[in-house]
Amino acid sequence: MADPRKFELEELINRPGTYFNPQTEVLVVVDDSPELDSEIFNMEEYEGADWVLIADETPVDEARRDELLETFQASQDRGRGIDEELEEEEEEEEEVGSE
DSSP: OOOTTOOOHHHHTTSOEEEEETTTTEEEEEOOOOOOOGGGGGSGGGTTOSOOOOOSSOOSOHHHHHHHHHHHHHHHHHHHHHHHHHHHHHHHHHHHHHO
């Protein structure tokens, strides 16, 4: 079964949320709430542009961002601990069964 938390880049750009790539350590926030006047982008200089940089600043509250990352990490650590315990129990059962 596919992990519901893993997305390809093409998938995440159409789904609002906060995404992190552990390999590149890049955090992407997809927010579909802003409304910009579409006439601005009907100008020739923007034709065919996939992405337009609106600002260099990040409109994300850093404290909230850190809280989200810590919550996710804590939930993954708890899940990993349960998986490791189950694996250890299975290994012990195999050792007892093979004796």
